[in-house]
Amino acid sequence: MTLIVALDPPAELSDPLTWSLEIIDSLRGTVQGFKIGLPFILSAGMRGVERLSERLGDAMLIADLKLADIGYVMSISAKLLAGAGVDAVIAHAFVGYRDALEYLKKTCDDLGVKLILVVAMSHRGASEVMWRNYDGLLEVALKVAPWGVVLPATNTALIRMARRRLGEDTRILSPGVGAQGAKPGEALCAGADYEIVGRLITLSEDPYQKAIEVLEMQKERMRLCG
Amino acid sequence: MTLIVALDPPAELSDPLTWSLEIIDSLRGTVQGFKIGLPFILSAGMRGVERLSERLGDAMLIADLKLADIGYVMSISAKLLAGAGVDAVIAHAFVGYRDALEYLKKTCDDLGVKLILVVAMSHRGASEVMWRNYDGLLEVALKVAPWGVVLPATNTALIRMARRRLGEDTRILSPGVGAQGAKPGEALCAGADYEIVGRLITLSEDPYQKAIEVLEMQKERMRLCG
Numbered sequence: 001m002t003l004i005v006a007l008d009p010p011a012e013l014s015d016p017l018t019w020s021l022e023i024i025d026s027l028r029g030t031v032q033g034f035k036i037g038l039p040f041i042l043s044a045g046m047r048g049v050e051r052l053s054e055r056l057g058d059a060m061l062i063a064d065l066k067l068a069d070i071g072y073v074m075s076i077s078a079k080l081l082a083g084a085g086v087d088a089v090i091a092h093a094f095v096g097y098r099d100a101l102e103y104l105k106k107t108c109d110d111l112g113v114k115l116i117l118v119v120a121m122s123h124r125g126a127s128e129v130m131w132r133n134y135d136g137l138l139e140v141a142l143k144v145a146p147w148g149v150v151l152p153a154t155n156t157a158l159i160r161m162a163r164r165r166l167g168e169d170t171r172i173l174s175p176g177v178g179a180q181g182a183k184p185g186e187a188l189c190a191g192a193d194y195e196i197v198g199r200l201i202t203l204s205e206d207p208y209q210k211a212i213e214v215l216e217m218q219k220e221r222m223r224l225c226g
Numbered sequence: 227m228t229l230i231v232a233l234d235p236p237a238e239l240s241d242p243l244t245w246s247l248e249i250i251d252s253l254r255g256t257v258q259g260f261k262i263g264l265p266f267i268l269s270a271g272m273r274g275v276e277r278l279s280e281r282l283g284d285a286m287l288i289a290d291l292k293l294a295d296i297g298y299v300m301s302i303s304a305k306l307l308a309g310a311g312v313d314a315v316i317a318h319a320f321v322g323y324r325d326a327l328e329y330l331k332k333t334c335d336d337l338g339v340k341l342i343l344v345v346a347m348s349h350r351g352a353s354e355v356m357w358r359n360y361d362g363l364l365e366v367a368l369k370v371a372p373w374g375v376v377l378p379a380t381n382t383a384l385i386r387m388a389r390r391r392l393g394e395d396t397r398i399l400s401p402g403v404g405a406q407g408a409k410p411g412e413a414l415c416a417g418a419d420y421e422i423v424g425r426l427i428t429l430s431e432d433p434y435q436k437a438i439e440v441l442e443m444q445k446e447r448m449r450l451c452g
């Protein structure tokens with residue numbers, strides 16, 4: 001499956017856990033995994049993470065805390081997240097390999113947790129420092145050899161470059177589909193393995209129907225890119 | 227006061243909250259503030275953060291989650307942390323100003339929370355991408371105008387440069403004193419306002435006595451730098 005759903009509960013919700021569980025239930029069988037962020041974990045706590053993980057079935061649970069610290073601190077966090085049932089953690093490539101991601105990679109391997117690195121983001125501030133270092137950040141990713149990398153669906157040139165540099169084995173996960181402007185399938189066409197969709201699905205009246213629609217649009221677009 | 231204590235509970239502890247509360251109690255009156263990280267928050271939860279904040283007295287509580295996301299996500303996190311009594315949050319300059327730190331800065335101002343930006347780190351991996359962008363990261367900090375910035379005590383040249391570029395109003399907080407090699411007072415001498423000390427104090431047999439000792443060493447060193 002080529003779809004990952006970002007579970008970002010609306011900020012005004014008093015019960016993000018119930019909201020998330022309902023979406024997970026309604027999307028059963030349509031998605032590869034679910035991505036949760038720091039706001040969810042701060043408000044629902046690790047018990048909330050466990051509840052999600054128990055409910056997921058075969059889908060993958062990705063903790064998107066965008067870890068960006070020394071290896072020791074990131075590793076303790078990864079262990080705690082793995083203990084709550086998280087299958088993959090996202091960290092930033094910009095903290096570098098030595099004493100940082102090399103250490104986290106080893107911990108993830110020991111835990112059987114997938115490591116995913118952010119190599120580029122798509123908000124306007126990303127052009128101020130991150131994009132200028134795209135080569136260096138890809139270099140870090142090459143050294144770390146993570147399970148996957150995150151690259152914005154709104155910038156398919158970056159995805160094409162990463163696919164060439166990282167080879168076929170590194171998964172590329174692309175957020176930015178839907179609310180942020182990229183159309184379903186565009187990132188896949190450029191070489192991504194999964195598109196991450198949030199509000200377009202989670203805030204729709206019928207998340208299941210919308211997910212099926214997105215999968216259809218992906219297939220349609222993929223046919224055109226050959 | 228020129229001392230901030232990093233409360234990083236040893237990973238093997240089953241009750242990091244009690245450990246942290248005991249250290250807070252024993253250091254009353256000697257330190258400007260306490261810094262907590264993601265491992266503490268994941269294991270003790272937001273209720274744990276509230277417990278610390280209730281116990282702090284005048285000392286400041288700094289949440290060092292090294293936020294590095296888009297502005298919207300960082301802002302929700304900052305709101306949740308403020309709700310639990312956190313006085314300051316740490317974010318990465320790396321994510322840039324537009325749609326990221328500009329947004330977080332506004333939220334922090336609205337909440338009365340201090341924003342602190344990481345401009346440099348000191349582990350070996352920091353030389354791979356971060357240090358090469360030191361100028362650009364200082365530029366982001368200038369635009370954001372945060373309450374303070376984080377710069378390693380182990381690299382006083384970076385502190386001197388930042389003090390010149392950022393002027394006198396931006397606080398400089400320097401970790402890396404003690405276990406990581408910098409001597410108390412060295413960063414202050416180079417222009418830092420606070421030194422962040424962790425294990426040297428928290429793992430000592432008598433944290434209070436050790437904190438007093440560090441403060442004395444800072445004063446001694448400051449006399450020499452004039």
